[in-house]
Amino acid sequence: MYLTQSLHRNVQQRPDRPATIFGGRTRTFAESADRIARLAGALSSLGVARGDRVGILALNSDRYHEYLFAVPWIGAAVNPVNIRWSPAEISYSLVESDTRILFVDDTFAPMIPALRQQFPGLATIIFCGEGAVPDGALAYEDLVSSNDPIEDTRTGGDELVGVFYTGGTTGHPKGVMLSHTNLLTSAIGSLASGQFISPLGRLLHAAPMFHLADIASWTAGNLVGSTHVIVPMFTPAGVMKAIAEHAATDALLVPTMIQMLVDDPAIGDFDLSSLDHLVYGASPISVALLERARKVFPSAGFTQAYGMTELSPVATLLHPADHDNPELRRAAGRAAPHVEVRIVDPDDNEVDRGVVGEVVVRGDSVMLGYWNRPDDTAAAIRDGWMHTGDGGRMDENGYVFIVDRIKDMIITGGENVYSAEVENALAGHPAVAACAVIGVPDEEWGERVHAVVVLLPETSATEDEIRAHCKSLIAGYKSPRSVEFVDALPMSGAGKILKRELRKQYWDTAAHQVS
Incomplete structure (x- = not known):
């Protein structure tokens, strides 16, 4: 299997079908393939060889799509850079992976001097934006037009x-090394579930294309002939407009994005009925948000995908029918067709059903390893099983319930508290828009359960009200002993809450630390 295989098949079978829609540009499969072959020729002329890493620091676009194909076309490896990183963090990843060619768009062009200063080995910048080409950079369109297509x-x-x-x-x-087999195994397995992406549909890219979750949906979409409808980045207005104008059938979003959509006052102004599949990840969806989202997307089946970059990335899927069962709405789903999933104890023995342990996964989607980190690789992959670091349990029917990151477990007064359970209780309060639960230092209890809460607009709640609500649903020792109200929670590029940022103010000066 090879990543570009789907492109050749789509050109052969449907050359005039739109491959990408971005802004005012629509390109067919035949046009897209020709441009990809020419871009590959340009990269080859610049000295990119088999196995070399080629980076991209850009918002979503049709050129991002072409990059993802052109680099493996010549046998090289992509390095999609996290757009939320600082120049120092970006330079770290470029230096560590020895990425000497970098695509950059308008948004990130101002970073070029700092990146060159911090990584003198950055030999070539290719400007893939719409504006003026920065000094010392090569113009993307010039490279495409001036080079012949290569095989x-x-x-x-x-x-x-x-x-x-x-x-x-x-x-x-850490740099996760993935192979063609890794990516394609995960995509084919996800598609085999029958609940992932519509054949010959229109796949919306609103999540950042640097993240493997979106690249996974992109890979699966290529396999079933999807037209990629691309917006530069997530905004409620941009997503609603793209779905309505282009009759998008499929989308990948995280619950925080879904929350922003359903909260937008303009949501009723757009026809969103074309959406057939809405895949979400990063966290389960609350019952209240699910019900609101179903009204907004009346034709869509909701599928939760749980996984991680190291698994290319899908491990389990919670299908649309599962969302109709109240007992399963907090589940992460069951093993996807391409993997085995187990729950194990610290000695890697499988535990009984219902017992909390570590989630481990085996299959051809498990990563090759971490870049230049053999010890970390050996610690993560043991006997073929990827150790996720997530604590979970499995019921008698194979449904996996994630209870927490193992290192995020809070030990308070000798009792183990899993933040996900507390967050589920918090999410049920009518004034809570978003929340995160962490452990913070406590002289009496060692750690105490601390809730960080974002309230819905035009609502109010007190600390006592929040705590009382939780105590009505979960044990007293699990309920927050303190509550902090904030305007927003820190998020990663993938839409995950950065709990380490929340912990910093509490643990940086503590006598003992957690990470």
Whole structure:
């Protein structure tokens, strides 16, 4: 298997079908493939060789789509850079992975001097934006128009297709090495569920394309002939407009994005009935948000995908029918067709159903390893099983329930408290828009359960009201002992809450620390 295989098939079978829609540009599969072959020729002329890493720091666009194909076309590996990082963090990833060619668009062009200063090895900048080409950069469109198309190397199998840096929710990011087989196994397995992406549909890209969740949906979409409807970045107005104008059938969003959509006062002004599949991840969806979202997207089946970059990324799927069962709405789903999933104890023995342990996953979608980190790789992958670091339990029917990151578990007064359970209780309060639960230092209890809460507009709640609400749903020792109200929660590029940022003010000066 090789990543570009789907492009050749789509050109053969439907050359005049739109491959990408971005802004005012629509390009067919035939046009897109020709541009990709020419861009690959340009990269080859610039000295990019098999196995080299080529980076991109840009918002979503049709050129991002072309980059994702052109780099593996010549046997090289992509390095999609997290757009929320600082120049120092970006330079770290470029230096570590020895990425010497970088695509940059208008938004990030101002970073070029700092990146060159911090990484003198950054030999070539390719400007893939719409404005004036920065000094010292090469123009994307000039490269495409001035180079002849070259033959696809059809590199595939276990060859490296990309280095994907983790979001850093639990510490310093690591470069995850994925192969063609990894990405395609996850995509094919997800499609085999029958609830992932519509064949020959229109797939909306609103989540950041640097993140593997979106790249996974992009890969799956290519396999079933999707037209990629691309917006630069998520905004409620941009997403609603794109769905309505282009009759998008499929979308990948995270619950925070769905929340922003249903809260938008203009939501009733757009026809969103074309959406058939809405895949979400990063966290479960609350019952209240699910019900509101179903009214906004009346034709859409909701599917939760749980996984991680190291799994390319899908491990479990919670299908639309599962969302109709109140007992399963907090589940992450069951093992996707391409993997095995187990819950194990610290000695890697499978635990009984209902017992909390670590979620481990095995299959051909498990990463090759971490870039230049053999010890970390050996610690994560043992006997073929990827150890996710997530605490979970499995019921008698194979449904997995994620209870917390193992290192996020709060130990208060000798009792283990899983933040996800407390967050579920908090989310049921009518004034709570978003929340996160962390452990903070406490002289009496060691750690105490602390809630950070964002309230819905034009609502109010007191600390005592929040605590009383939780105590009506969960045990007293699990309920927050303190509550903090904020305007917004810190988010990663993937839409995950950065709990380490919330902990900093409490733990940086504490006698003992958690990360």
